[in-house]
Amino acid sequence: xxxxxxxxxxxMTGAKALVRMMEDRGVEVIFGYPGGANLPIYDELRQSKIQxxxxxxxxxxxxxxxxxxxxxxxxxxxxxxxxPGATNLVTGLADALLDxxxxxxITGQIHRNLIGTDAFQEVxxxxxxxxxxxxxxxxxxxxxxxxxxxxxxxxxxxxxxxxVLLDIPVDVQLANYPHDLKAKAILPGYQPTVRGNIGQIKxxxxxxxxxxxxxxxxxxxxxxxxxxxxxxxxxRKCRLPVVRTLMATGVxxxxxxxxxxxxxxxxxxxxxxxxxxxxxxxxxxxVKMSNRSIVKPELFAKKAKxxxxxxxxxxxxxxxxxxxxxxxxxxxxxxxxNRRIEExxxxxxxxxxxxxxxxxxxxxxxxDAARVMELVFDELSxxxxxxHVTTDVGRHQMWANHHMTNPKHLPLFTxxxxxxxxxxxxxxxxxxxxxxxxPVVNISGDGSFMMNMQEFLVAVEHKVPLTVIVLNDFRLxxxxxxxxxxxxxxxxxxxxxxxxxxxxxxxxxxxxGETIVDPKRIGPALKKAIQSRKPNILCFDLELLDQRAxxxxxxxxx
Amino acid sequence: xxxxxxxxxxxxxxxxxxGVLTRISALFSRRGFNxxxxxxxxxxxxxxxxxxxxxxxxxxxxxxxRKQTQKLVHVLKTYHVLDREVEPDxxxxxxxxxxxxxxxxxxxxxxxxxxxxxxxxxxxxxxxVEVFSARMLHWSGKDLVLEFSGTEAKIDAVFKELDSVSVLxxxxxxxxxxxxxxEKVDL
Ligand SMILES: Cc1ncc(C[n+]2csc(CCOP(=O)(O)OP(=O)(O)O)c2C)c(N)n1
Numbered sequence: 001x002x003x004x005x006x007x008x009x010x011x012m013t014g015a016k017a018l019v020r021m022m023e024d025r026g027v028e029v030i031f032g033y034p035g036g037a038n039l040p041i042y043d044e045l046r047q048s049k050i051q052x053x054x055x056x057x058x059x060x061x062x063x064x065x066x067x068x069x070x071x072x073x074x075x076x077x078x079x080x081x082x083x084p085g086a087t088n089l090v091t092g093l094a095d096a097l098l099d100x101x102x103x104x105x106i107t108g109q110i111h112r113n114l115i116g117t118d119a120f121q122e123v124x125x126x127x128x129x130x131x132x133x134x135x136x137x138x139x140x141x142x143x144x145x146x147x148x149x150x151x152x153x154x155x156x157x158x159x160x161x162x163x164v165l166l167d168i169p170v171d172v173q174l175a176n177y178p179h180d181l182k183a184k185a186i187l188p189g190y191q192p193t194v195r196g197n198i199g200q201i202k203x204x205x206x207x208x209x210x211x212x213x214x215x216x217x218x219x220x221x222x223x224x225x226x227x228x229x230x231x232x233x234x235x236r237k238c239r240l241p242v243v244r245t246l247m248a249t250g251v252x253x254x255x256x257x258x259x260x261x262x263x264x265x266x267x268x269x270x271x272x273x274x275x276x277x278x279x280x281x282x283x284x285x286x287v288k289m290s291n292r293s294i295v296k297p298e299l300f301a302k303k304a305k306x307x308x309x310x311x312x313x314x315x316x317x318x319x320x321x322x323x324x325x326x327x328x329x330x331x332x333x334x335x336x337x338n339r340r341i342e343e344x345x346x347x348x349x350x351x352x353x354x355x356x357x358x359x360x361x362x363x364x365x366x367x368d369a370a371r372v373m374e375l376v377f378d379e380l381s382x383x384x385x386x387x388h389v390t391t392d393v394g395r396h397q398m399w400a401n402h403h404m405t406n407p408k409h410l411p412l413f414t415x416x417x418x419x420x421x422x423x424x425x426x427x428x429x430x431x432x433x434x435x436x437x438x439p440v441v442n443i444s445g446d447g448s449f450m451m452n453m454q455e456f457l458v459a460v461e462h463k464v465p466l467t468v469i470v471l472n473d474f475r476l477x478x479x480x481x482x483x484x485x486x487x488x489x490x491x492x493x494x495x496x497x498x499x500x501x502x503x504x505x506x507x508x509x510x511x512x513g514e515t516i517v518d519p520k521r522i523g524p525a526l527k528k529a530i531q532s533r534k535p536n537i538l539c540f541d542l543e544l545l546d547q548r549a550x551x552x553x554x555x556x557x558x
Numbered sequence: 559x560x561x562x563x564x565x566x567x568x569x570x571x572x573x574x575x576x577g578v579l580t581r582i583s584a585l586f587s588r589r590g591f592n593x594x595x596x597x598x599x600x601x602x603x604x605x606x607x608x609x610x611x612x613x614x615x616x617x618x619x620x621x622x623x624r625k626q627t628q629k630l631v632h633v634l635k636t637y638h639v640l641d642r643e644v645e646p647d648x649x650x651x652x653x654x655x656x657x658x659x660x661x662x663x664x665x666x667x668x669x670x671x672x673x674x675x676x677x678x679x680x681x682x683x684x685x686x687v688e689v690f691s692a693r694m695l696h697w698s699g700k701d702l703v704l705e706f707s708g709t710e711a712k713i714d715a716v717f718k719e720l721d722s723v724s725v726l727x728x729x730x731x732x733x734x735x736x737x738x739x740x741e742k743v744d745l
Pocket of ligand 1: 392393394395396397419420421444445446447448449471473475476477478479
């Protein structure tokens with residue numbers, strides 16, 4: 001990344017240049033954790049209008065940056081020191097890479113003279129983070145700094161979005177240099193295609209028009225490119241039935257008659273049948289065709305013509321061959337499609353399938369706790385106000401993704417690609433920093449919650465209206481379920497054997513909590529919690545709730 | 559997407575940045591692409607280096623290799639190059655017609671070989687030197703260092719011929735390739 005310098009600006013430190021450039025790019029908040037190798041940046045942040053949020057672990061900082069990015073639509077920024085600070089960011093970076101979330105991560109690196117000497121807190125951050133970032137740079141010369149920062153923000157938030165990391169040695173942060181803050185990154189090898197090829201778009205529309213059983217399959221790309229409105233406009237105008245992957249939960253309402261469910265391992269049998277057997281043309285939009293969604297590639301779209309829209313050319317034909325590929329930004333491409341349809345309407349007949357999606361068709365094992373989880377999500381869905389909702393990873397995630405129905409709470413924000421337990425709590429906090437009008441809710445399991453529960457303190461410190469819903473089964477529910485299904489019910493390492501007093505924990509951290517054991521309390525407790533402006537943890541005791549729900553069923557029957 | 563694996567040559571033009579070799583080799587290893595040889599060097603353009611990579615891959619995988627490497631920010635261009643001495647099949651011809659990312663190329667490889675030169679081996683070595691127009695780079699009084707260059711098939715033949723003499727050390731560069739435009743017409 002070279003830079004062009006006009007005139008010669010006054011020297012300033014690298015740290016100052018970084019902070020100024022972030023201000024210029026509209027960065028409002030940075031999630032970070034200090035250490036010896038990034039203190040010059042912190043020193044500069046003292047005088048900046050950028051708010052710094054001190055997390056309790058760097059993993060929290062990375063996930064908060066993801067949450068922020070999702071709501072703000074601009075890159076979330078996280079900051080860590082060298083060595084352990086950098087390695088603690090790795091999971092969050094990988095999460096952002098797999099779910100295409102724009103994050104700019106800054107790590108301090110030790111003094112340039114010491115690199116390669118196994119100095120204190122030295123790790124090879126550049127090579128460790130290379131495979132978990134969209135792009136990364138180790139800044140070896142102060143003269144490269146400005147262009148690298150400009151490039152980082154541009155690369156993170158353009159094309160297929162993703163995390164970019166800059167590793168900045170402490171002496172580069174301190175060096176006085178005439179940084180030209182307006183210098184641009186020159187990136188001749190990076191030219192994301194934005195507009196889809198119009199010839200391909202026409203072919204796609206013709207194929208849809210001729211189809212007897214057309215189907216739209218949507219993935220995380222729709223939300224990532226901010227194309228929800230364009231998508232809905234297309235499917236409503238053409239009356240196209242829609243199925244989705246996990247990453248598109250709530251893009252189209254579960255009650256919409258066009259909606260036919262979710263595909264994949266944890267999806268609906270109907271939706272899987274539609275893609276595998278029934279449809280004759282499938283329009284796949286922003287779907288990476290991973291093994292969780294396309295369980296049997298040899299069956300998928302076997303009888304169908306596949307149209308695929310993706311901004312990343314490498315997604316086309318990666319796991320499945322596409323008949324009509326369109327490389328381009330989804331929002332732009334759908335706009336082009338909608339414009340053409342205005343002029344020349346297509347699919348002028350009644351949809352071949354409507355309103356067939358039923359809850360009963362999910363492929364999730366119906367275990368004891370399932371019914372109680374459904375009760376909780378039904379009550380949550382009744383809370384009729386805007387919420388940002390995140391999940392963690394496990395059974396609760398899969399159930400939430402099927403049973404959350406209130407459009408004001410959706411699209412759900414979940415870790416789909418990496419499946420990172422501990423994602424949800426910090427991600428929810430990050431969402432709030434981008435939209436302080438809206439309360440945030442994290443749906444979690446006891447296992448996931450404990451992975452990053454220290455970040456609850458950040459919510460308390462900043463008075464974040466956060467509700468953590470712990471669906472407590474006292475164990476790693478999904479692991480137990482796998483052991484039941486695939487390992488002959490041979491259980492190991494799924495039971496915690498020791499419960500946690502969640503209300504007490506919440507109280508100890510300055511929030512409040514409640515343990516819910518009576519099904520009648522589910523609705524009121526949720527209402528109270530979400531209306532409370534104080535961070536809280538609701539622990540739903542799935543065992544007791546299940547027993548009592550059973551009892552009341554029996555009473556009613558008797 | 560299953561197709562038979564063949565050897566293919568990929569040429570990459572890259573920005574000459576620190577770590578670019580690691581980025582490329584890390585990508586190949588992460589995606590499970592099979593590399594047979596890899597060469598890299600500067601080009602006439604300042605700041606631009608060129609990789610020639612021989613891979614073993616099926617057609618779909620080859621396409622992925624090209625697209626995934628093209629995604630790296632520092633990669634400027636990627637080509638699938640075809641040895642002009644190998645007649646492309648129908649499919650390949652169709653692909654070539656549709657894409658400017660497939661090009662015909664001339665390819666060469668170089669080898670350095672150190673052999674023990676004595677009364678016993680001298681005849682065979684002299685023969686190989688003459689037939690394959692080797693250059694003699696160094697003579698220690700006992701050992702001889704020879705340079706061969708040519709097509710991969712020629713270098714293979716050199717080693718076959720040297721089977722009977724005692725080779726002390728040897729190294730092959732792997733292929734380098736250069737695209738040739740006009741060859742496209744006489745397909
Ligand atoms: C960091 C991490 N470690 C391990 C796993 C594997 N894993 C997937 S689900 C699961 C259990 C989750 O338990 P919990 O959060 O209590 O949710 P539940 O399944 O009980 O709803 C585990 C251990 C993971 N996804 N992430």
